[in-house]
Every structure is written in structure tokens, then in C-alpha cells.
Amino acid sequence: MAGAVSAVDQPLKIITGADDFGASLKDAMVTHLRSLGIDVEDTGVSSYYSAGSEVGRRVSASSSSEVRGLVCCGTGVGVAMFANKFPGVYAATCLSVEDAVNARSISTCNVLAFSGIKTSPETAVEIFDAWIKTPFKSPCPASGSEPWSSVISSFLDNSLSEMSQIGKSTAGDSTTKKIDETTASCVICCLAKNREFTPVDIMPGGSMKIVRETPTSAIVRFKAGSVEPAHHHTFGHDLVVIKGKKSVWNLSKKERADLVDGDYLFTPAGDVHRVKYHEDTEFFITWDGHWDIFLDEDLETAKKAIEEEA
Numbered sequence: 001m002a003g004a005v006s007a008v009d010q011p012l013k014i015i016t017g018a019d020d021f022g023a024s025l026k027d028a029m030v031t032h033l034r035s036l037g038i039d040v041e042d043t044g045v046s047s048y049y050s051a052g053s054e055v056g057r058r059v060s061a062s063s064s065s066e067v068r069g070l071v072c073c074g075t076g077v078g079v080a081m082f083a084n085k086f087p088g089v090y091a092a093t094c095l096s097v098e099d100a101v102n103a104r105s106i107s108t109c110n111v112l113a114f115s116g117i118k119t120s121p122e123t124a125v126e127i128f129d130a131w132i133k134t135p136f137k138s139p140c141p142a143s144g145s146e147p148w149s150s151v152i153s154s155f156l157d158n159s160l161s162e163m164s165q166i167g168k169s170t171a172g173d174s175t176t177k178k179i180d181e182t183t184a185s186c187v188i189c190c191l192a193k194n195r196e197f198t199p200v201d202i203m204p205g206g207s208m209k210i211v212r213e214t215p216t217s218a219i220v221r222f223k224a225g226s227v228e229p230a231h232h233h234t235f236g237h238d239l240v241v242i243k244g245k246k247s248v249w250n251l252s253k254k255e256r257a258d259l260v261d262g263d264y265l266f267t268p269a270g271d272v273h274r275v276k277y278h279e280d281t282e283f284f285i286t287w288d289g290h291w292d293i294f295l296d297e298d299l300e301t302a303k304k305a306i307e308e309e310a
Contacts, residue, residue, distance in 0.1 A: 013038070014070050015041045015042075016029065016043065016072075017069075018051050018072040019046065019073045023045045023116070048079050051082075055071050055079075055111065057086050059086070059088070059089050059111055060087055071083055071113050072113070072115075075093070075118070076114050076116075079091075080113035083111045093113040098140075100130045105142070107159075109131070112128060112131050205223040205277070219283075222275075222281050223277065223280055225277065227299060228275035230274040230296040232270055232271060237286065239286075240262070240264050241260060241281065243261050245259070246278065247278065249273060250267065252272045
């Protein structure tokens with residue numbers, strides 16, 4: 001692999017990420033980047049949309065031209081789409097050296113997206129090396145490999161300030177909606193906004209929205225008065241009450257927990273537990289593995305047991 005690039009061309013850090021189809025290429029590129037003396041922050045492997053958005057979010061948050069991103073998926077298109085959802089991120093899928101040079105010269109591309117299916121590690125190194133060494137407005141294939149005309153050069157200069165504002169909301173923007181302060185202060189609450197909830201047929205009064213798969217997390221809602229009959233799972237789960245009030249009886253441990261806003265509870269795998277919702281309740285729950293549930297009693301038995309304790 002080539003030696004270290006010059007200090008003028010070299011960013012201080014490159015943030016990387018990939019899905020399963022781009023993982024091998026990403027790992028090869030991480031090795032190449034480190035051989036050049038570039039600091040690498042590797043976010044690992046996840047879905048293409050999670051990988052792209054996570055790298056995009058971190059590059060956007062850095063607000064520095066010295067931090068760039070590199071993402072890989074099967075086509076290189078999906079990761080670029082989701083990286084580009086963040087202000088100040090200019091991701092481009094590059095299948096050739098020419099693509100990379102054009103992307104840097106015209107749009108000062110700061111996130112390079114690769115196809116793990118179409119692009120070999122050797123070609124990716126060539127593309128990356130061209131991308132990292134190409135400055136903004138330099139001669140490129142799109143300019144006929146000649147310097148840009150004064151008119152286009154002026155346009156490109158002005159484009160930098162205009163592009164940087166895309167995706168940012170302003171106080172005077174009539175399309176920007178004012179968010180409730182309580183909701184805005186809670187990231188978990190924001191996850192539930194504008195999401196459709198699916199009824200939990202086995203638990204009347206309940207509905208669930210999966211937020212992420214493996215490890216799985218979800219927002220769950222239950223109406224006041226709802227009861228979850230005694231049941232257990234093959235996985236342990238953590239939950240945090242966002243709003244409302246519920247009681248959980250861990251029948252395996254003979255313990256009761258009364259939970260309100262902000263309370264946390266962990267239930268181990270296999271522990272049999274029964275739940276009563278005293279108010280409309282919403283909570284965030286996370287677990288490892290696929291969802292399953294095994295009932296240990298029917299609804300009427302559960303209601304009777306709760307009434308007897310009261």
C-alpha cells in the first residue's frame with residue numbers, strides 16, 4: 001500500500017461503517033487508511049441505513065473539514081442516501097477514480113461510499129487515494145481535465161455557503177414546527193413520534209412499535225386498566241417508563257415493582273411476571289434476540305389474582 005499522504009491532503013480522522021455486504025471491503029479500507037497514518041473511527045457493521053446514518057451523523061456533528069467518512073454496502077447507494085440526511089454531509093457513491101475526482105472537485109464530497117459487490121479492495125484503494133488527494137475546484141473529468149471557467153468557479157464558490165444551509169432549520173423558517181419542550185428533551189420520546197403502533201393481539205390494550213432489530217428495542221403502549229397475564233420470555237429485557245404508571249409482579253422471585261415516569265426495571269430470562277397498568281402507559285423496552293412470549297395463565301385468572309391482592 002502507498003505511504004502516508006501529505007499533511008495538506010490528509011484529514012485528521014475518517015469515520016467508517018458498513019453493512020454485511022460491505023463489511024469485508026470496509027475492513028480492507030480501514031487497514032489501508034491506518035497504513036497512511038490516518039486516524040480511523042470504525043462504527044462497525046449494521047444495516048445499511050444504520051451504518052450510513054451513524055457515519056453521517058458523526059461527520060455532521062464534527063463541523064470540521066478534517067473529519068470525513070467512508071461507508072460501504074452492497075451497492076454503495078443505500079449508505080450514501082442515509083449519510084446525506086445530515087446537514088453538511090456530501091456523500092457520493094464512487095465506482096471509479098473519475099467519480100471520486102468529480103465528487104471532490106464539484107461538491108467537496110466528504111463521505112465516500114463504496115459498493116462491496118462491485119468494487120474490489122484494489123480498486124477501492126485507487127478510488128480512495130484519488131478522493132483524498134483531490135481538492136475542491138480542481139481540474140476533473142467533468143471539466144475536461146481543464147481548470148474551471150471563471151463563471152463556474154464563481155458558482156462553485158457560492159455553492160459552499162448555500163449547500164451548508166440545506167437541512168438546517170432556522171427560527172424564521174415557516175416550515176419548522178415548534179416541538180413540545182417535554183418531548184424534545186427526551187430522545188426516547190422522539191423515537192415514538194410519527195410512528196405507527198401495531199396492536200399486541202395476545203395482550204389486549206397493548207400496542208408496540210419496533211425501533212431497532214438485533215439487539216431489539218421498541219416503544220410499547222398500554223391503555224389504563226390493561227392487564228398482562230403471567231408470562232415469560234426466553235430473553236431478559238430492560239425497560240424504562242416514559243409516562244404512566246404500572247405494577248409488575250415477578251412471580252418467580254415473589255417481588256412487586258410499582259413503576260412511574262422514569263423508573264427502570266430488568267426482568268431476567270424465564271422469570272414469570274404479571275403486569276397491571278393503572279394509567280395510560282408508554283415505555284421503552286430492549287432485549288436480545290427475536291421476540292417471543294409464553295403465557296402462564298389466562299387473562300381472567302390474572303385479573304382475579306390482582307383483585308385479590310388489592
